[in-house]
Amino acid sequence: MARVLTPRAEDFPRWYQDLISKAELADNGPVRGTMVIRPTAYAIWERMQADMDTRIKAAGAENAYFPLFIPESYLKREAEHVEGFSPELAVVTHGGGKQLAEPVVVRPTSETVIGEFMAKWVDSYRDLPLLLNQWANVVRWEMRPRVFLRTSEFLWQEGHTAHATEADAKDYTLKIHHEVYERHMRDLLAIPVVLGRKTNRERFAGATSTYTLEAMMGDGKALQMGTSHELGQNFAKAFDIGYSSQAGTREYAWTTSWGTSTRMLGGLIMCHGDDNGMRIPPALAPVQALVTVVKETDGSITSAARTLVEDLAAAGVRVKLDDRVDTPFGRRAVDAELKGYPIRVEVGPRDLAEGRVVLVRRFDGSKTPLQLGEAVGAVTAALEADQKALYDEALARREAHxxxxxxxxxxxxxxxxxxxxxxxxxxxxxxxxxxxxxxxxxxxxxxxxxxxxxxxxxxxxxxxxxxxx
RNA sequence: CGGGGUGUAGCGCAGCUUGGUAGCGCACUCGCUUUGGGAGCGAGGGGCCGUCGGUUCGAAUCCGGCCACCCCGACCA
CATH class of the missing domain: 3.30.110 (Translation Initiation Factor IF3)
Structure with a gap:
């Protein structure tokens, strides 16, 4: 087979870039450090979002939306926070053709604006906890951009909560960490993560505690897949998020924040990808099974393939038909591997004459001939098995390295x-x-x-x- | 900001040393043959060679200025 990607062992970063380009995941944007997320990758992101959103809501947080533009003065209210972020801020100095009285920063994260509004909304201990989440884009001017991993603009969810006590804030932060993030990564992305605490040196600017989920990539390097922070009363004091306690005293709230981003797409590629392309865990894959019409003779092959697609869809499989028979089979097979469809079912005249189809698993490339009647069962079984197999393989690699x-x-x-x-x-x-x-x-x-x-x-x-x- | 490098078709590059008005691979369009692992042949389309100036009869090529981008030393989801 012709070499499609630079092998990982030869040059891992090159492999990563090749894959992103050949699998049509993303392009570089016109401004350095920006990216265009193409439909193939965006569909994966949407499934990540849907799963994450469900888990976040189950943890009690509600979605809201805060502005992209933040007064520069807000950032300055928390000393460590500004210091940490000022090198990577994008600042707007002009609007409507005139210089602005106060420069406006493009949000690098939203602790400050949200803090301002939490202060307005929280008056009593009865208003707590206040559990918010927002899906948004943020901008951090990056010196060394890398698609998905570190871009000047990226998409994420950022949760922001306020609690009556330090213990409540801590419990909620860890709940998000374990019940939302770890399970999302384990059960949907099939990526094993190590949970831990960041050192003071690595702590988020303005936080009292930063927790992380670390995953090992295919080359043995680590990637931070998400973080949660206890912010203590730092932002509560800076933005005056205060409340009257049950005892009638005036208290500052304890706040938290936590986020996961499109960086997870990079983690997914580098954790599961192989020399032939992406491998998307079945639970995550927008398309789990691709039914390929190998070649057409009299119309009967495509019609058999369509029937199989309907049967698979009825069984709950996210399935797509590839009937582009004017494109050479080899190209379509390579393309399917690059894009990482978990399962491919080949329907061709030779096998069909004997009532068979071929099941191809992206996980290990194995091909299994199946009687048409058992195809649906075999596909669903393979999807389930390969979700686990990807996780086990990633875990074994992490242990080995x-x-x-x-x-x-x-x-x-x-x-x-x-x-x-x-x-x-x-x-x-x-x-x-x-x-x-x-x-x-x-x-x-x-x-x-x-x-x-x-x-x-x-x-x-x-x-x-x-x-x- | 300090050191190194590159700007030529959508992408990747050659051509520059030794000036003569631009080429290769991939991609794209059309046709025929193909189609069970990136198909073959043929025919096409597409570039004022980063930019400004200089030298010259003539500059992608030589000279100078400027600009942009990339790589290596101070960060993060």
Whole structure:
């Protein structure tokens, strides 16, 4: 077979770019760092959104929408927040042909505007918790853009909540982390993630605690798939989100924020993709099965394929017919692999003459001849099996490329090819700075039992050190 | 901002050393033959060679200015 993509082992970043272009996922936008999300990729994003949205609502949050433009002064109200974001802000200085009295920033995230309105809406402990989410685009001027992974504009959901107590805020943040994010990634994207706490150095600007979900990519690097933050009372004080308690005292609320973005598309590609293209987990795939008319003779092949499509659709399979018989079969097969359809069913005259079709699984490329009558059952079974197989394979790769070490030097060595699990006490704040100079970061910290620590100063924590995107 | 590099068709590139008015692969259009793993042959369409100026009878090519972009050193969903 002709080589379609640069093999991953030869040049992983090149493979990634080739894939995005050949599978028609995205194009670079005219302004550096921007991207055009093409229909093939956008359909996947829409399914991510639908699943995430359902889970977020189940966790009690409601959707709302806040403005794209934020007064520059808002950002400045929280000292760490401005400091963290000012290098990557897009600032609008003119509007309607005139210079603006106060510059307006294009939102890099919405803690500040939402904080302003939370302050208006929260008066009493009865107004809490206030659980909001918004689907939006945000802009962070990036120096090193990479499609999906780091672009100057991207799409995401950002949740913002206010609670009466610190414990409530913490519980809700972790609930989102575990019940929304981890399950979404595990059950829909088939990506195993390590949950942990970011070090103070890696913490979100303005947060008191930042939690992360880290996934390993095909080349052993780490990717942060999502984050949740406890913001303490930092924003509550900056925006005066106060309320009267049951006891009649005036209190500041405790706020949180949490987000996942189109970066997950990049994670999906780099976690499951192989040298032939994307592999989309069946639960996520906009089209789960592609029924391919291999070639047409007298019209009977297409008609048999149509019947199969109807049967599969009736069984709840998201299915599409490929009857472009004037395009060579090989091209269509390669295209289907690039785009990562989980299952392809080949319907051709040779097999059909014997009442058969061929089931092709994208997961491992295997081909299985089937009697027409058993096709629907075999497809649904394969979809279920391959959802799990992708997860298991990703988990096995992560295990295989994670090394348990006891010193910083060993950890830096191991981070050359994968992840290092190392006692946090062997790294420390100084070791972290040293690692950063070698392009290795502390991805997260967790306790011996895998749970999330309350601070980086707890004893006996484990750190994951790795290179990252 | 410091160092290195590149601007020629939608994409990827050659041509520049040694000036003579632009070519290759892919993609695109049409026709015929094909179609069970990126089909073959034939015929077409598409570029004022980043930009401004200079040298010259003549500049993609030589000289100078400017602009843009890319890669390496200070970040994040």
């Amino acid at each position: 994670t090394v348990e070490v006891s010193t910083l030097d060993e950890a830096l060595e191991a981070a050359g090819t994968g992840w290092a699990r190392v006692p946090w006490s062997a790294v420390g704040v100084d070791g972290e700075a040293l690692a950063n100079e070698r392009a290795v970061t502390v991805r997260c910290l967790f306790r011996a039992d895998g749970s999330i620590p309350a601070s980086q100063d707890e004893p006996d924590l484990t750190a994951i050190l790795a290179r990252s995107y």
